[in-house]
Amino acid sequence: METVIVSAAVAVILLTILGMVTGAKESQASLAGWLVHRRNMGPWLIWFLLGTEIYTAFTFQGLAGYAYVKGGPVFYNVALNDVAYALGFMILPLIWILGRRFRYVTQADFVAGRYQSKTLGSFVALTTAIIMIAYIDLNITGLGAIFHVISRSRLSVSVSDIIGFFILALAVYVGGIRGNAWQSVIKDIFMIVALGTLFIVFPYKDFHGFEPMFKAFGTQLGQVMILPGKTHNAGLLWLVTTVIMTGLGQWMWPQWFGVAYTAKSPRALKIQAVFMPLYQLVKVAVIIIGFGALIVLGRHQNGNDVVLILARRLFPTPFFAFFVVAAIFAALVPAGPIIMTSASLIAKNVWGDLTFRTEQQIYRLTKMLVFPLTALALFLALATPSLLVAILLVAYDFIAQLFPAIVIGGLFWRGATKYGAFWGMIVGWVVDGSLLLSHHSIIWGMNAGFMALVLNTVVFWVVSRLTYHPQSAEIQHFTALYGDAPRTSQY
Incomplete structure (x- = not known):
């Protein structure tokens, strides 16, 4: 255990230094340099940065756990990204142009500019910043599961979390978005190597090959691998509505607006969107590992622990230490842009817009x-875990409710x-x-978030039609850029 802990500590320190060194120069210049790297990041770094935000501790540990606990419904998580990447190819370049x-x-700058309302921008900034604080705790849960397994419950998870997030906050403070991008490169390489090795070794060590493993799936898991799996009501209609809702909501998280702004051109965003589906291979591998764990470990483990339990069983100490480092990186690195975005939303779009502070004052506060x-x-996370569970249940559905206002009205419908x-957002x-919160996450076979999104869109359209008036020159200038998108290659 000591070897694993020392290796993890050294790796986290080195990763923090990397973020500081690679990002310090840009972070000292301005808010734009710290948050969006002066809009000069190429497709390669963007690919890693977006990958880090999408493939987090949930992918490393939680996705296998979801397959282990729920069964067939886990496949929604692969399908949602396929929908999201196609949508990102179309809308991220427009977001960059604007x-x-x-x-x-x-993101709140975008909302305030499109609707010419700093009040609406501040409202969106405050509400999304609050929900993003809760979202950070998914990574805290991942860290807790890591230390629970490697210490066999002897090491305090609370102390480990405090140290880890202090280091993360320091790296974000100094390095900014570019530092986090280079941290993302290291994190993704570690994650792919660790999970790829487990995906190859696990079938041969516990099943004597891939073919026997898949045959065991068919004979021993049976109905678990198809809808509704271990649930009672997550059927085909639930899968379709969940994929639509989460796929549309993928790019509504504010930190991904910030990543889009970092690109040096719309083409850079399109290139990364084309190659982003390669990350899906990681998800497929993790899901297979989760199903295999159900046979090998039985049904009595905590779902979040099964990947690390398998790694501890299968690997010698040196490679298990590498595996743990990869898992820690998957929990720590993605939280960076979330923290940066939450801070910038509150400092710039709530406090700054309401008090009319200068950019340097806003930058320092951020x-x-x-x-x-x-x-x-x-x-x-430590004081009110039950409350956070309730908040996280609505987190993704909550963010998806921004889709009509930002994409439909923000990019395509000038009458909004x-x-x-x-x-529309309030109703959704x-x-x-x-x-x-009343435990009706599935109603009439459909995802509750999808139903809320439909009602949101209807209200958005009806109220916009009733309150429409001739647009100001500023809004006309804003929406006129939509038609100019093909002619903006000089950016």
Whole structure:
């Protein structure tokens, strides 16, 4: 255990130094340099940065655990990214064009500019920043599971989390988005090598090959691998509505707007969208590992622990230490852009827009907020785990409710109004939150978030039609760029 812990500590320190060294120069210049790397990042770094945000501790540990606990419904998680990547190919370049033209650095800047309402922008900034703080705790859970397994419950998870997130906050504070991008490169290489090795070794050690393993799936798992799996109501209609809702909501997370703004051209975003599906191979491998764990380990393990339990059984100590380092990276690195984005939303679009502060004042406040926001997320995870479970149940559905206002009204429909956007989001959040918190996540066979999104879109359209008035010159100028997208290659 000591070898594993020392290896993990040294690796985290080296990763932190890498983030500081590669990002410090840009981070000291300005808010734009710290958040969007002066809009000069190429497709290779963007590919790793987006991959890090999408393939996190949930993919490393939680996805196998979901297959282990739920069975067949786990396949929604692969399908949602296929939908999201196709959508990202179309909308991310437009988001970049508008961000470059109007110097946006946050998602809330985009909303405020499109609807000419700083109040609406501040509202979106505050609500999304709150939900993103809760989302950080998915990575805290991943860290807790790692230390629970490697220490055999002898090492305090609380102390480990505090140290890990202090290091993360320091790296984000100094390195900014470019530092996090280079950390993402290391994290993804470690993750792919670790999971790829487990995917190859596991079948041969425990099943004597892939063919016997898949035959065992057919004979021993039976109905577990097909819908509804171990659930009672997650059938085909649930799968379709869940994939639509989560696929549409994928790019509504504010940190991915920030990543889009970092690109040096729309072409860079299109290139990364073309190659991003290669990451799906990792998800497929992890799901297979989860099904195999159900046969090898039985049904009595915590789902979040099964990947590390298998690695500890199969690998010698040196490679198990490497595996643990990869798992820690998968939990720590993706939280960086989330913390940065939460801080920038509160500093720039809530405090800054309401008090009309200068950019340098906003920049200093944004960096100052990194530590308290990270500490708040850690405190909530440790002090109120049951509350966070309830919040995380609505997190993805909550973010998806931004789709009508941002994509439909923000990119394609010039008749959308700020009143339609506001009331659509409110209806979507209230309906979705009410259903999920009353334990109706599936209703009439459909995902509750999808039903809320449909109602949201209807309200958005109706209210916009009732409140539409001739657009101001600023909004006309904003929407005129949509038709100019093919002619913006000079950016």
